[in-house]
Amino acid sequence: MKNITLKEIAHKLGISITTVSKALKNYPDVSPKTKQAVMALAHELQYTPNSFAVNLRTRESKTIGLIIPEVVHHFFSNVINGIIAEAEKNGYLVIILQSNESLELEKKQVALLINKRVDGILMSLSNESNDDDHIKEILQKGIPFVQFDKIAKLIRSSKVIINDQLAAIQAVQHLIDKGCKKIAHIRGPVNPQNAIDRFLGYKKALEKNEIAYQSDLVYTCERVSFEEGYAFAKQIIEQHPDVDGIFVITDLVAVGVLAYFNEQKIPIPSQIAVIGFSNWFMSQVITPKLSTVDQPSYEMGAQAFQLLLEEMICHRDQKPFEPKTIELKTTIIERESTLRN
Amino acid sequence: MKNITLKEIAHKLGISITTVSKALKNYPDVSPKTKQAVMALAHELQYTPNSFAVNLRTRESKTIGLIIPEVVHHFFSNVINGIIAEAEKNGYLVIILQSNESLELEKKQVALLINKRVDGILMSLSNESNDDDHIKEILQKGIPFVQFDKIAKLIRSSKVIINDQLAAIQAVQHLIDKGCKKIAHIRGPVNPQNAIDRFLGYKKALEKNEIAYQSDLVYTCERVSFEEGYAFAKQIIEQHPDVDGIFVITDLVAVGVLAYFNEQKIPIPSQIAVIGFSNWFMSQVITPKLSTVDQPSYEMGAQAFQLLLEEMICHRDQKPFEPKTIELKTTIIERESTLRN
DNA sequence: TTGTAGGCGTTATCAG
DNA sequence: CTGATAACGCCTACAA
Numbered sequence: 001m002k003n004i005t006l007k008e009i010a011h012k013l014g015i016s017i018t019t020v021s022k023a024l025k026n027y028p029d030v031s032p033k034t035k036q037a038v039m040a041l042a043h044e045l046q047y048t049p050n051s052f053a054v055n056l057r058t059r060e061s062k063t064i065g066l067i068i069p070e071v072v073h074h075f076f077s078n079v080i081n082g083i084i085a086e087a088e089k090n091g092y093l094v095i096i097l098q099s100n101e102s103l104e105l106e107k108k109q110v111a112l113l114i115n116k117r118v119d120g121i122l123m124s125l126s127n128e129s130n131d132d133d134h135i136k137e138i139l140q141k142g143i144p145f146v147q148f149d150k151i152a153k154l155i156r157s158s159k160v161i162i163n164d165q166l167a168a169i170q171a172v173q174h175l176i177d178k179g180c181k182k183i184a185h186i187r188g189p190v191n192p193q194n195a196i197d198r199f200l201g202y203k204k205a206l207e208k209n210e211i212a213y214q215s216d217l218v219y220t221c222e223r224v225s226f227e228e229g230y231a232f233a234k235q236i237i238e239q240h241p242d243v244d245g246i247f248v249i250t251d252l253v254a255v256g257v258l259a260y261f262n263e264q265k266i267p268i269p270s271q272i273a274v275i276g277f278s279n280w281f282m283s284q285v286i287t288p289k290l291s292t293v294d295q296p297s298y299e300m301g302a303q304a305f306q307l308l309l310e311e312m313i314c315h316r317d318q319k320p321f322e323p324k325t326i327e328l329k330t331t332i333i334e335r336e337s338t339l340r341n
Numbered sequence: 342m343k344n345i346t347l348k349e350i351a352h353k354l355g356i357s358i359t360t361v362s363k364a365l366k367n368y369p370d371v372s373p374k375t376k377q378a379v380m381a382l383a384h385e386l387q388y389t390p391n392s393f394a395v396n397l398r399t400r401e402s403k404t405i406g407l408i409i410p411e412v413v414h415h416f417f418s419n420v421i422n423g424i425i426a427e428a429e430k431n432g433y434l435v436i437i438l439q440s441n442e443s444l445e446l447e448k449k450q451v452a453l454l455i456n457k458r459v460d461g462i463l464m465s466l467s468n469e470s471n472d473d474d475h476i477k478e479i480l481q482k483g484i485p486f487v488q489f490d491k492i493a494k495l496i497r498s499s500k501v502i503i504n505d506q507l508a509a510i511q512a513v514q515h516l517i518d519k520g521c522k523k524i525a526h527i528r529g530p531v532n533p534q535n536a537i538d539r540f541l542g543y544k545k546a547l548e549k550n551e552i553a554y555q556s557d558l559v560y561t562c563e564r565v566s567f568e569e570g571y572a573f574a575k576q577i578i579e580q581h582p583d584v585d586g587i588f589v590i591t592d593l594v595a596v597g598v599l600a601y602f603n604e605q606k607i608p609i610p611s612q613i614a615v616i617g618f619s620n621w622f623m624s625q626v627i628t629p630k631l632s633t634v635d636q637p638s639y640e641m642g643a644q645a646f647q648l649l650l651e652e653m654i655c656h657r658d659q660k661p662f663e664p665k666t667i668e669l670k671t672t673i674i675e676r677e678s679t680l681r682n
Numbered sequence: 683t684t685g686t687a688g689g690c691g692t693t694a695t696c697a698g
Numbered sequence: 699c700t701g702a703t704a705a706c707g708c709c710t711a712c713a714a
Contacts, residue, residue: 005707016685021709031683048456052402053707056393056690063436063457071425072418080412084439093457095404095434098425115389116404116434226626255626262628285567285596287603287628346691357701362693370699394691397706 004047013037055117060316063093064308065113067123069101069150074251074280075297076124079148082301083122090309092119101223103128110134120144120308120315125152127189127224144311144321148304150192158307159325160300164194167293167330168201169208171275172247174291174332176209178273178340180245184217186232186257188224188249195249198277202247217243221253229256237266244272245338251276251283251292258286258337273338288336296328303328345388354378396458401657404434405649406454408464410442410491415592415621416638417465420489423642424463431650433460442564444469451475461485461649461656466493468530468565485652485662489645491533499648499664501641505535508634508671509542510549512616513588515632515673517550519614519681521586525558527573527598529565529590536590539618543588558584562594570597578607585613586679592617592624592633599627599678614679629677637669644669 006024010017015034023030023038024047030038041047055061066083068076080096087094095118099106106126113121114137121138124147132152138145139157148160175183185202188195199218206213217240219232229248233256236243248254254276261268268274268288276283276292283290303326314321347365351358356375364371364379365388382388396402407424409417421437428435436459440447447467454462455478462479465488473493479486480498489501516524526543529536540559547554558581560573570589574597577584589595595617602609609615609629617624617633624631644667655662 006709007707017708018685018710019683022684025709029683034683050397050707051456051458052393052397052400053690054709056391056397056692056706057708057710059393059690061393071412071421072415074413077413077418080437081439084412084437088438088453093436093438093453096421096425096437097429097434098422112429112434115392117392259626282623282626285600285623286626348691358692359694359701359703360699363700366693372699375699391691394706395693397690397708398692398694400706 003050004042004045005050006047009038009041009045009047013041060119061117062091063095063116063118064120064122064305064312065095065097065109065116065118067097067099067106067109067113067121069099069124069126071096071098074282075149075278075295078297079124079301079304082298082303083305084301086302086305090305092305092309099126101126101128103131107134110138114138114141114143118143120146120312122146122148122304122308124148125150125192127192130191142315144308144315146304146308146311148300150194153193156323158311158323160304160307160328161325162295162300162328162330164197165201165204167277167295168198168247169205170330170332171277171293172202172205173209174334174338175245175247175273175275176205176211178245178269178338180273181211182217182240182243183211183245183247184219184236184240184243186219186221186229186246186248186253188221190220198249216240221249224250224253226252226256226259229253230260231256233257233260237261237264246272246274248274248276251278251280251290254290254292254337255280255282255286258288258290262287269336269338269340273340275338279333284335288339291335291338292333294331294333296330300328344391345383345386346391347388350379350382350386350388354382401460402458403432404436404457404459405461405463405646405653406436406438406450406457406459408438408440408447408450408454408462410440410465410467412437412439415623416490416619416636419638420465420642420645423639423644424646425642427643427646431646433646433650440467442467442469444472448475451479455479455482455484459484461487461653463487463489463645463649465489466491466533468533471532483656485649485656487645487649487652489641491535494534497664499652500666501645501648501669502666503636503641503669503671505538506542506545508618508636509539509588510546511671511673512618512634513543513546514550515675515679516586516588516614516616517546517552519586519610519679521614522552523558523581523584524552524586524588525560525577525581525584527560527562527570527587527589527594529562531561539590557581562590565591565594567593567597567600570594571601572597574598574601578602578605587613587615589615589617592619592621592631595631595633595678596621596623596627599629599631603628610677610679610681614681616673616679620674625676629680632676632679633674635672635674637671641669
């Protein structure tokens with residue numbers, strides 16, 4: 001079952017490879033008759049160009065790389081969805097790599113993609129990432145590059161993000177509006193920009209409402225897991241029994257919090273109100289249903305690809321490209337876990 | 342920032358391209374001295390082979406394709422995880438495409454991957470798939486191919502599956518052991534082999550326990566969604582108020598069932614016991630915690646890649662390959678939703 | 683309108 | 699030990 005090449009078509013038709021190539025690409029300088037014949041035979045033999053050869057010639061692979069911290073993650077898998085869909089619409093395929101939240105792996109993945117000569121790279125940083133040599137290498141090689149969600153602020157590239165600080169302010173304000181006076185925050189790891197911004201938003205919201213900030217009400221996740229949420233909930237209730245509201249870095253962790261409180265029969269939201277972040281599917285099916293901040297994940301993926309596409313086109317045409325930053329809207333979703341008044 | 346080629350290294354060193362190539366690949370017939378020099382310069386200039394050229398020459402891309410019904414799906418994203426990890430260990434990258442449970446899309450994706458000349462294809466069928474022309478084309482072209490989870494039984498290819506029928510028998514037996522006498526089944530769509538097998542398992546378990554099979558106790562999902570679970574739970578309770586156990590095709594749907602019962606304050610498991618399938622993460626955090634059948638998803642991905650790898654190696658070496666089928670073990674996980682006695 | 687020739691960057695064969 | 703030469707399959711000036 002060998003593959004058909006231009007050469008074979010040319011041979012069978014007794015014409016040159018060049019003519020066959022031109023005919024198939026509908027060049028104006030081929031007679032309709034030969035064009036016809038070539039098309040027909042190509043179709044009959046089910047000719048498809050050898051993409052390896054095309055890649056080599058055109059220096060493009062119509063393939064992009066995506067590096068993401070975790071595939072098994074409601075938010076990220078939705079982003080992937082958006083990216084793949086948008087890429088496919090535009091004739092691109094997507095190679096996906098996981099950093100597993102490890103900087104070392106992330107660097108390795110970048111190297112792999114550069115080696116593979118993908119046409120562009122999309123990336124969301126791992127939680128460990130506090131170093132950007134590998135990212136600088138991407139830029140230095142002139143490879144089109146777009147960051148999304150967890151970004152390195154100082155890198156000059158296109159970005160698709162949400163306003164984490166504002167979203168956090170709104171989430172905490174929501175708790176305050178529901179009557180919470182003493183609000184704890186379970187924050188994300190120290191590195192990621194979005195954990196930092198959400199934390200800053202938490203502080204600002206308190207400040208704006210003239211509630212004193214207490215550093216001992218802030219708990220820091222390392223792995224951002226269900227188990228951590230469970231454990232911190234226990235700590236919070238033991239160390240600060242009068243806490244009446246918790247703003248949690250993400251829904252998964254918040255679900256852990258709810259699990260502990262449910263087990264201890266601590267009433268939510270009457271004693272403690274809880275709000276999460278990201279609007280995972282699970283949040284609407286647990287008891288009590290979790291209030292959260294909705295973050296447009298599919299949209300984020302789609303937009304990230306679009307920015308990358310623009311840059312890839314400029315790159316190919318040797319035109320200069322100005323990085324852009326797109327900020328997507330978030331919305332507070334009120335459910336049972338903050339339903340008071 | 343142009344890329345370094347063998348030619349340039351050869352030029353700078355005043356030797357031939359051939360020698361450079363050999364030196365870099367550590368051929369025995371190059372003097373240690375030249376080898377040294379070449380290595381050093383290559384390293385200094387950060388030479389990396391142009392993978393497009395290598396692909397063309399070797400007729401391999403060290404890339405495989407994966408077609409999956411849904412990325413945003415706890416089970417499948419875990420499978421993806423296993424595949425990517427195992428592939429990377431063996432020097433392969435993975436292009437992921439989604440069929441969105443549509444046969445038409447699935448066919449398109451297959452065509453894309455064939456065109457791309459991936460070294461192999463991994464696939465789980467969409468629910469719509471009742472036709473296998475596209476799969477036959479893969480085999481006909483001699484592309485290494487492995488099916489997993491939702492498979493076409495009659496296609497002669499390697500497969501990684503679980504014993505759905507047996508797992509279903511065990512799940513229903515579990516309900517019976519817990520005292521259930523009238524058991525409903527919310528089944529998957531008509532096409533997929535695993536939905537059929539689970540349904541058959543349900544029937545067999547009833548039979549073995551001398552419980553009469555009633556076709557009106559079987560409800561068929563079309564989209565396998567939370568909403569369907571919710572709606573069928575309502576129907577079941579209205580049409581058959583004496584049903585005391587439900588075996589549900591998958592956890593997502595089972596969670597919908599629980600949601601309705603919770604809302605109606607129908608006690609689980611005392612009035613009705615519920616068991617799901619697949620052990621989604623969500624199942625252990627909802628109330629009541631859902632009993633289910635655990636299915637090794639990461640493992641399935643990893644094994645599927647291994648089978649594909651074997652086949653790709655045979656393919657490259659022009660050796661014959663015998664398809665294999667691997668059957669992975671499932672386990673019943675007892676949680677609150679069936680916790681009686 | 684058609685064909686020739688060169689090259690993309692690598693690898694493999696074979697002769698020196 | 700080294701290097702010339704010929705592919706891999708396609709594209710594109712340029713010549714005929």
